[in-house]
Amino acid sequence: MALPEFKKIYIDQVSNDSDVAANVRRLYPKEIIEIVPSDFINKHRGSMTADEFNLSKKTLLLTEFKGQFFKRCPGATQKKTLTCCNYHVLNLGSQCNMNCSYCYLQSYLNTKMSLIYTNIDHALAELKLMMTEFPNHPFRVGTGEVIDSLSLDEITLYSRKLIEFFKPQTNWTLEFKTKSDKVDQFIDLKGQKNIVVSWSINPTYVINKEEHGTARLHERISAAKKCRDQGYQLAFHIDPMIYHEGWKNNYSELIDEITSTFTPEEVGIISIGTLRYQPEQRHMMRERFGLDSLVTQAEMFPSEGNKLRYDAHLRAEMLQFVYRRLKSKNEKWNAFFCMETPETWISSLEKIPMQIPEIKDMFKPLPVVRQVEVNEGK
Amino acid sequence: MSLDLAQLLLEKAADSNSLINGTSAIADWLMSKKIKSSDLNPVLSFKTDLHWKLFNKSILTLIEVKASYSESIKTIDLITDLILMGHSENLFENTSSFQNWADHLYQLRYPATVKRDQDLKQKFETLPWPYGSKTKFERRGDRSGVELKVFITSEADLIKVMSSLERVQQQMKDS
Numbered sequence: 001m002a003l004p005e006f007k008k009i010y011i012d013q014v015s016n017d018s019d020v021a022a023n024v025r026r027l028y029p030k031e032i033i034e035i036v037p038s039d040f041i042n043k044h045r046g047s048m049t050a051d052e053f054n055l056s057k058k059t060l061l062l063t064e065f066k067g068q069f070f071k072r073c074p075g076a077t078q079k080k081t082l083t084c085c086n087y088h089v090l091n092l093g094s095q096c097n098m099n100c101s102y103c104y105l106q107s108y109l110n111t112k113m114s115l116i117y118t119n120i121d122h123a124l125a126e127l128k129l130m131m132t133e134f135p136n137h138p139f140r141v142g143t144g145e146v147i148d149s150l151s152l153d154e155i156t157l158y159s160r161k162l163i164e165f166f167k168p169q170t171n172w173t174l175e176f177k178t179k180s181d182k183v184d185q186f187i188d189l190k191g192q193k194n195i196v197v198s199w200s201i202n203p204t205y206v207i208n209k210e211e212h213g214t215a216r217l218h219e220r221i222s223a224a225k226k227c228r229d230q231g232y233q234l235a236f237h238i239d240p241m242i243y244h245e246g247w248k249n250n251y252s253e254l255i256d257e258i259t260s261t262f263t264p265e266e267v268g269i270i271s272i273g274t275l276r277y278q279p280e281q282r283h284m285m286r287e288r289f290g291l292d293s294l295v296t297q298a299e300m301f302p303s304e305g306n307k308l309r310y311d312a313h314l315r316a317e318m319l320q321f322v323y324r325r326l327k328s329k330n331e332k333w334n335a336f337f338c339m340e341t342p343e344t345w346i347s348s349l350e351k352i353p354m355q356i357p358e359i360k361d362m363f364k365p366l367p368v369v370r371q372v373e374v375n376e377g378k
Numbered sequence: 379m380s381l382d383l384a385q386l387l388l389e390k391a392a393d394s395n396s397l398i399n400g401t402s403a404i405a406d407w408l409m410s411k412k413i414k415s416s417d418l419n420p421v422l423s424f425k426t427d428l429h430w431k432l433f434n435k436s437i438l439t440l441i442e443v444k445a446s447y448s449e450s451i452k453t454i455d456l457i458t459d460l461i462l463m464g465h466s467e468n469l470f471e472n473t474s475s476f477q478n479w480a481d482h483l484y485q486l487r488y489p490a491t492v493k494r495d496q497d498l499k500q501k502f503e504t505l506p507w508p509y510g511s512k513t514k515f516e517r518r519g520d521r522s523g524v525e526l527k528v529f530i531t532s533e534a535d536l537i538k539v540m541s542s543l544e545r546v547q548q549q550m551k552d553s
Contacts, residue, residue: 286423
């Protein structure tokens with residue numbers, strides 16, 4: 001994959017001396033770079049039209065984040081309806097330079113440009129406080145919630161800082177989650193088991209139709225092999241599964257490819273989820289992708305938690321199919337369902353996560369993350 | 379939203395030769411139903427004159443079948459999908475009442491689910507539900523199933539019902 005394409009890059013004056021700003025100046029032509037005052041972002045907030053959303057992928061602002069970096073995964077906020085796996089997120093930017101038709105950012109973002117936060121030291125200080133307080137709790141921290149963990153990493157090189165930061169904290173797990181193949185910028189660093197590099201994967205047919213601008217499946221798998229060979233733990237997210245004619249064959253081939261290339265020991269976990277999105281996202285998707293997409297054509301219904309999902313029977317069939325296929329290859333494959341209701345767990349597997357020995361620890365409650373005050377002077 | 383979609387709708391209706399008489403009806407409808415510009419957001423997806431022509435004809439059909447505000451809003455969303463999926467004149471079948479038309483559009487938009495629900499309904503109808511109980515098959519959001527009503531007057535009634543339900547469970551397990 002080539003260097004991410006931006007038509008315009010703004011640098012907030014407070015970020016002007018940051019490492020990321022220096023990288024931007026090294027990588028991009030100066031004609032597209034402009035220094036702006038810190039209130040610049042305020043003029044670019046608000047709900048977006050489809051055109052504005054498209055443009056936000058091509059416009060980048062380097063700035064500092066003023067809020068709390070470290071949070072629980074949104075799944076945790078719907079504990080009454082969803083079975084949550086205790087994932088935590090560290091948001092080091094927002095928006096994505098790739099263009100998946102189903103992307104939930106279409107109904108989530110309200111800033112009309114891509115953001116990279118340059119004050120990663122503040123984020124690491126927040127994490128340090130939490131790690132000091134809870135060194136023995138198995139927190140799993142992902143950086144790929146509102147931005148792809150690695151697709152802009154050539155610009156930030158944050159992976160290198162994060163890997164070194166997490167290495168001594170072996171009870172805590174760091175997860176990079178990506179649809180890119182950008183691993184060369186950190187691959188010289190030795191991996192270890194608590195540093196997970198993970199890929200969202202789908203059959204080639206779905207990638208070609210729905211995951212625009214992402215690395216192709218074989219490119220993602222090549223990148224995963226590089227990480228495996230360097231000692232990193234891998235994970236895969238077969239999520240969102242997208243229903244289409246021939247889905248069983250295509251998902252079977254995907255699983256066969258993964259299970260024949262990697263071992264269960266190399267891949268810590270495989271999460272499985274089916275297509276879901278907020279109702280308000282429909283207009284944006286329809287306007288941006290028309291009805292040629294498997295996602296906009298899908299037969300979706302309101303479900304628990306207010307998201308639109310496939311019919312519950314179909315969903316259970318899809319989840320069960322992939323889960324069983326994986327287990328048929330080797331019982332040791334660890335798989336779980338992402339953001340699903342207890343009813344779906346039961347109808348697919350006749351069990352809830354706490355009844356499955358190999359994954360129950362992931363679902364045990366962890367201490368609630370509180371607002372932490374980071375003293376910059378220390 | 380800077381673009382007034384209601385105005386755009388009227389302009390498109392006026393542009394369409396087949397709808398010269400319909401434009402004022404659409405204007406009246408927009409006003410009487412208090413349709414907001416945001417209610418018409420789905421039209422932002424339209425790319426061709428045919429899309430607009432079909433959409434305007436759909437609004438005239440909504441007027442004809444006397445759809446309420448909320449029925450209209452739901453139908454606008456559904457019809458937009460169907461127009462973009464390539465449906466055209468078959469959209470305007472079964473328009474004798476709003477409910478008939480809505481059912482027709484639902485079947486066009488959700489054919490696989492309609493088929494799955496029909497199969498499930500048939501399967502459920504053959505189950506040995508308790509004597510005297512009432513069953514109603516329905517879809518509630520992403521789930522479809524049976525609502526079961528039983529009337530119990532004594533412990534003996536309850537035992538009979540539970541015994542019937544055990545047979546239902548067994549048949550469900552076996553199938």
